[in-house]
Amino acid sequence: MTATIPEARPFTATPPDGTQPPGGATSTTVVLTALGALVVAVAYAMARSGVQLALVVYWTGQCLLFLPPLVLLLARRVMPAASGLTLVLTQALAVYVVKVAYSPVQLRFPDELQHWRSVDTLLSTGKLFEANPALPVSADFPGLASVTGALVSLSGLPITAASLIIAGVSHILVVVALFEAARRLGGSVRLAALVCVLYSTELHYAFFDAMFVYQTLAVAFSAIAIWAALSLGQGLARPAPFTTIALLSSVAAVVTHHLTSVFLAVGLTLVAVLAITRGGSRSSRHVAVVAAVTVAAAITWAATVPVDIVSYAWSPVTQTWNDLTSSGLATSSGARQAPWITAVVGLGFLVSVGLGVVGWLRLRRTGRAARWLPALALGLVLYVGAIGIRFAGGIGQEAFGRAQTWVAIATSAGAAVALLELVRPRPAAFDETPTARHRHRRSRHSWRILLAAGLATSMFVAGRLGGWPAVWGTLPSGFQVSAFELSVDAPVLAAADWVRGSGISGRWYGDRGGLSVVGTTALQDPVRNGADVFYAPTVSERALAQMRKAAVTYLWVDSRIADGSSPSGLIFNDPSLVYPGQGAVPAASLTKFAQSDRFARLYDNGVIALYEVAQ
Amino acid sequence: MTKTWRFPAGTAVAVTLCGAGSLWGPSWLAAIAGIALVCVLPGLALLAALRPENALTGAERAMATLGLSLVVVIAGSLVLAAFRVPLDRGSWLAAAATATVLFALIAWARGGRSDVSPVSRSSVRPWLVPSGLAVVLMIGAIVLSVGSDRAQLERNQPAVALSAIRSTADPEQVTISIITGTAGFAGRLELTPLSGAGSVQTVDVDPEKTWRTTITVSENTSLQIDLASASGDEHRTVNVRPIATKGG
Numbered sequence: 076m077t078a079t080i081p082e083a084r085p086f087t088a089t090p091p092d093g094t095q096p097p098g099g100a101t102s103t104t105v106v107l108t109a110l111g112a113l114v115v116a117v118a119y120a121m122a123r124s125g126v127q128l129a130l131v132v133y134w135t136g137q138c139l140l141f142l143p144p145l146v147l148l149l150a151r152r153v154m155p156a157a158s159g160l161t162l163v164l165t166q167a168l169a170v171y172v173v174k175v176a177y178s179p180v181q182l183r184f185p186d187e188l189q190h191w192r193s194v195d196t197l198l199s200t201g202k203l204f205e206a207n208p209a210l211p212v213s214a215d216f217p218g219l220a221s222v223t224g225a226l227v228s229l230s231g232l233p234i235t236a237a238s239l240i241i242a243g244v245s246h247i248l249v250v251v252a253l254f255e256a257a258r259r260l261g262g263s264v265r266l267a268a269l270v271c272v273l274y275s276t277e278l279h280y281a282f283f284d285a286m287f288v289y290q291t292l293a294v295a296f297s298a299i300a301i302w303a304a305l306s307l308g309q310g311l312a313r314p315a316p317f318t319t320i321a322l323l324s325s326v327a328a329v330v331t332h333h334l335t336s337v338f339l340a341v342g343l344t345l346v347a348v349l350a351i352t353r354g355g356s357r358s359s360r361h362v363a364v365v366a367a368v369t370v371a372a373a374i375t376w377a378a379t380v381p382v383d384i385v386s387y388a389w390s391p392v393t394q395t396w397n398d399l400t401s402s403g404l405a406t407s408s409g410a411r412q413a414p415w416i417t418a419v420v421g422l423g424f425l426v427s428v429g430l431g432v433v434g435w436l437r438l439r440r441t442g443r444a445a446r447w448l449p450a451l452a453l454g455l456v457l458y459v460g461a462i463g464i465r466f467a468g469g470i471g472q473e474a475f476g477r478a479q480t481w482v483a484i485a486t487s488a489g490a491a492v493a494l495l496e497l498v499r500p501r502p503a504a505f506d507e508t509p510t511a512r513h514r515h516r517r518s519r520h521s522w523r524i525l526l527a528a529g530l531a532t533s534m535f536v537a538g539r540l541g542g543w544p545a546v547w548g549t550l551p552s553g554f555q556v557s558a559f560e561l562s563v564d565a566p567v568l569a570a571a572d573w574v575r576g577s578g579i580s581g582r583w584y585g586d587r588g589g590l591s592v593v594g595t596t597a598l599q600d601p602v603r604n605g606a607d608v609f610y611a612p613t614v615s616e617r618a619l620a621q622m623r624k625a626a627v628t629y630l631w632v633d634s635r636i637a638d639g640s641s642p643s644g645l646i647f648n649d650p651s652l653v654y655p656g657q658g659a660v661p662a663a664s665l666t667k668f669a670q671s672d673r674f675a676r677l678y679d680n681g682v683i684a685l686y687e688v689a690q
Numbered sequence: 691m692t693k694t695w696r697f698p699a700g701t702a703v704a705v706t707l708c709g710a711g712s713l714w715g716p717s718w719l720a721a722i723a724g725i726a727l728v729c730v731l732p733g734l735a736l737l738a739a740l741r742p743e744n745a746l747t748g749a750e751r752a753m754a755t756l757g758l759s760l761v762v763v764i765a766g767s768l769v770l771a772a773f774r775v776p777l778d779r780g781s782w783l784a785a786a787a788t789a790t791v792l793f794a795l796i797a798w799a800r801g802g803r804s805d806v807s808p809v810s811r812s813s814v815r816p817w818l819v820p821s822g823l824a825v826v827l828m829i830g831a832i833v834l835s836v837g838s839d840r841a842q843l844e845r846n847q848p849a850v851a852l853s854a855i856r857s858t859a860d861p862e863q864v865t866i867s868i869i870t871g872t873a874g875f876a877g878r879l880e881l882t883p884l885s886g887a888g889s890v891q892t893v894d895v896d897p898e899k900t901w902r903t904t905i906t907v908s909e910n911t912s913l914q915i916d917l918a919s920a921s922g923d924e925h926r927t928v929n930v931r932p933i934a935t936k937g938g
Contacts, residue, residue: 102820109824116831120838160749161817165824172828176835180843201776203767221767221777222728222760225786228779229712230724244729244756251753258747292760299757302750316742320754327761330768551839554846565846573869577855672912675931680851680869681924689931 100151101158104143105165111139112169116176122550129550140169141275141535142528148269149498149524159264160254163271167250170275171243174285177544177551181568182235183560185587187287188595189213193220194234195598198227209594209601212387215380218296218331219289238287245295246285250274252298257488259306260444269491270484276423276534277483278542279476293332294480297339300324304343304365307358308350308446314358318365325369329376333387336373338481343369345450353446416540417466423537424462426530427486431455434489437496454485465541476542490534494527547642556633557641562588566682567633571597573678574685584608584622585631587641587648589683593631602627606647609636609660614671622688629677630668630686637662694798701735701794705787712783727786733759735793741800762789847871850895852917852926861909861933868893868901868917877919881905884912893917909933 114136121129144162148154178184182191189210196205203217213220219241226237250271257267274280284291303321307314325343329336343366350359377385435451438444444451461482465475500520540546548561555561567588574597583593584605594601602625608618609632622628636646640659668674668686678685708731711723733755746754766785767777775781849871857863868875874897882888895901907913913930 105820106823106827109827113827113831113834116834120834123838123842156747157817161821165821169824169828172831176831178839179832179835180839197777201778203771203777217767217771218764222763224777225763225767225782226724226728228724228777228782229720229727229786230722231712231717231720232724240725240729241760244760248753248757251749255747255750255753296757296761299753302753311745313743313745316737316740316745319740320758323761323765324757327764330764551842553842565843566848568843569848569851569869573851573853577853578858579855669927672931676928677855678851678853679926679928680848681926682848687931 100147101162104147105161107139107143108162108165108169111136111141111143112172112176114139115173119176119551122552125552129552133550136173137535137539140166140173141272142532144268144272145531146524146528148265148272149494149527151265152500154263154265154268156258156264159268160251163250163254163268164247166272166275167247168243170281171246171285174282175239175243177282178560180235181563182238182287183563184286185559185591185595186210187238188563188591190219190223190287190289191234191238192595192598193217194223194227194238197221197224198234208599209591212333213289216289216331216333218327219287219292222292223287242285242287242291245291248295249284249298252295252302253484256298256302256305259302259309260447261309262444266491266495269495270487273487273490273494273531273534274483276427276531276538277487278479278538280480280483280538280542282543283476284480289332290335290477290480293328293335293339296324296328296331297335297342300328300339300365300369301342301346304346304350304362305447307362307365308346310356311358314361317358318361321362321365322368325365326372329369329372333377334477336369336376340366340370340373342481345453349446349450413546416546419533420537420541421466423533423535423541426533427483427490427537428455428459428462430493430530430534431458431486431489434492434496437492438489451485451489454482455489458482458486490531494531497527498523545643554635555642556636556639557587557646558643559588559591562586563592566680567592568596569680570631570678570683570685573680574599577677579629579677579687581628582626583629583631584625584627586633586636586646587643589631589633590648599629603648605630606649609647610664612661612664612667614667614673619673619688628688630674630688632665632668632684632686634665634682634684636660637665697738698791698794698798701731702791705731705790709783709787712779727783727790728763729756729759731759731790732762732786732793733757735790735797736762738797739793739800741797762786844872849873849924850875850917850919850926852915852928854913854915854928854930856907856930856933857904862906863904864907864913864930865902865904866915866928868895870895870897870899870901872897874899875919875924877917877924880916880918882914882916883907884914 115133116136118129118133118136121127121132144166147162148159182188189207190213192209193207193213196207197203197217197220203221204214207214223234223237223241226232226241227234230237232240253274254267254271257270258264262270277284284294300321303317303324307317307321311317321343325339328339343362347359347362347366350362431451432455435448435455438451439448457478461475461478464478498520544560548555548558551561553561554564570589571592574593580599582600582602583590584602585593586609590601590603593599604621604625605627608621608630611618637660640646646660669676669684673689674686675689676684677687705727708723708726711719712727713720715723736758737751737754742751742754763782763786766782766789770777770781770785851867851869853867853869854864857865866879868879874895876892876894878890878892880888880890893901907930910932911930912932915928915930917926918924
């Protein structure tokens with residue numbers, strides 16, 4: 076049987092409705108969405124000052140970020156191109172502002188700090204590929220460091236400000252690429268905008284995918300490459316510019332982030348196969364060239380750099396398998412999750428998959444975008460698989476989050492089609508009078524919009540509760556033990572500043588929060604596996620031998636790790652001692668360092684004490 | 691198609707102005723110039739050289755401009771690194787400027803830059819009020835967050851920190867530092883050797899200052915240093931260990 080692929084709807088770069096002025100509802104929606112960012116910022120300020128009800132204000136702001144554009148897109152039958160794009164851009168920018176507002180003065184997330192160090196090293200040495208003990212693999216993928224370093228040098232901005240600009244630009248590029256790709260595939264402005272709004276429910280859209288990490292920039296390059304490849308796959312009279320853009324973006328992604336280059340290579344290959352085998356045009360062959368070059372570039376780069384990329388990339392797979400074969404429901408950081416959160420997040424995932432499947436079936440029946448339906452189906456299948464990995468616990472959640480960046484495109488696209496079908500006006504029954512027909516039609520239409528908004532909201536709530544920051548860190552209310560951004564407070568930064576200025580250099584043991592700044596802003600060499608040294612009641616020869624073996628010469632001791640366990644479940648980044656083995660450290664176990672003549676206390680700020688090991 | 695010098699000449703002028711702004715301009719101008727040199731100009735010129743004509747929407751054109759600019763900067767950095775040229779302001783500026791002008795010349799050689807569809811003022815004007823208001827709200831969110839984050843950092847700043855560290859050049863020289871927070875510090879510093887008489891001195895350090903002194907401690911001596919505030923609220927302790935036990 077031969078499948079007939081319908082011709083794609085012709086794409087015009089400047090549609091006739093593109094210059095239509097915005098209506099009052101669109102303008103209001105744009106302002107309300109931006110207001111959402113301000114309301115969340117108010118909630119953050121309230122939390123920092125210890126004011127009650129900050130959480131209520133926070134969720135009010137989050138609803139403003141999501142619901143106005145959603146409802147407008149569901150309620151409107153026709154959306155001018157400029158309106159759709161403005162809605163999408165405003166939402167993406169507002170969500171990014173929320174991310175910045177969480178920690179605007181200082182990068183605090185460990186991965187961001189690690190890349191801060193890469194840029195700092197580049198600026199101080201003038202060389203690429205310099206070692207970064209905090210994240211060794213990043214030295215071989217200098218894309219992010221080079222653009223940020225160039226921006227710092229040429230603009231005079233501090234690294235933090237430059238990093239926020241680069242991450243913000245990357246975040247916006249992804250959304251524009253998604254919007255334009257959906258339009259290139261024949262989607263209406265309304266559909267394309269809805270895909271973007273639903274994609275904002277992706278677990279890591281709001282924070283991790285907008286962080287100053289190499290994945291963020293690489294995903295932006297990948298999105299541009301995929302957009303160009305899909306455009307080529309649809310058929311273009313002059314494919315050369317798109318081919319060049321796709322090639323350059325792909326190669327840039329390859330030298331920026333390892334895992335993203337793998338995802339991109341697979342994605343481009345899939346696009347090439349579908350474009351050529353399912354009624355492709357002449358320009359479809361260009362996609363094959365782009366895919367082949369990307370695969371070759373990824374393999375060549377991985378073979379050239381000294382780090383074993385295959386092992387590095389394979390490690391989460393083996394860990395995920397270990398998680399799958401063990402019991403327990405956990406977050407990526409090891410802490411157990413409240414059952415109600417698991418239920419809400421699970422419901423959101425089910426709605427995403429359900430709507431995605433309905434959308435896929437609808438597309439299959441109508442024959443729209445038929446060429447790309449296998450890719451959509453594959454995305455949905457991978458999404459379901461990724462859900463299973465998430466609930467395996469351990470690193471599964473992190474692996475799921477990384478995969479979500481890609482597979483959520485499929486669920487967002489399918490869900491957008493399904494929701495627009497749900498709110499599509501239906502013909503009235505024949506036996507109704509015109510007045511009754513009109514009233515019933517409006518009533519039914521309103522209910523459908525309400526239902527569609529409810530379904531999308533369940534995806535949104537799941538994304539915010541299941542994504543980052545974790546529920547315990549929703550608000551930046553103050554210090555928490557080994558809690559990523561919330562562990563980087565004034566005493567920690569003061570101690571890190573002292574270390575950097577003291578001229579000492581060496582390998583360090585410490586809790587997760589301490590090590591994330593020791594290895595970055597303090598320019599030291601952080602070492603994992605130190606949990607036993609801290610938990611032991613006395614300074615034992617075994618502990619000293621362990622330190623000698625690891626060549627550890629310094630200890631970072633935060634007295635607050637004795638006050639309670641970490642909300643993330645892991646006080647120490649020590650694979651040999653994982654949850655639930657890491658409870659609060661007994662206070663006596665911390666004072667032992669001060670009482671032992673084997674340690675010299677170099678620094679004390681009342682909260683953080685730094686020791687040199689006298690071996 | 692009539693070739694026009696307008697685009698390469700305009701690009702060269704823009705690059706020159708941005709370069710000058712980056713090198714010698716005030717901080718706000720340097721910031722704008724730097725962003726233009728890294729995020730806009732190279733991609734703008736490269737896109738013109740690719741001549742997509744009217745195949746791109748305005749949004750796609752903006753997206754490609756930003757994305758290609760970053761690609762050019764990465765490629766330029768890799769090329770400079772390959773030739774062992776130190777990456778600094780001068781080399782990055784030279785690379786960005788050269789690439790931009792080169793692409794502009796290619797665009798000119800391929801027939802000018804007639805493919806740009808200008809955005810009409812009438813299409814932009816209706817968006818000015820809502821977009822402007824949205825930008826103001828988002829800037830307000832950032833300003834509010836910066837203020838509250840800074841205030842939180844200041845509130846939690848340690849009142850005082852004490853440190854003691856042997857000099858790497860001369861291990862008998864120990865530098866003692868008192869680093870104060872926003873309130874300053876007044877109290878006493880007590881030095882207690884493991885054997886022999888100690889010493890006490892009063893210290894009064896202004897807010898956000900570092901007080902330093904260097905003392906001589908023989909390599910085989912242990913010394914405990916205590917810092918206590920006059921009110922008794924704050925107490926810090928550090929110690930110096932014999933150098934002989936190190937590296938054993």
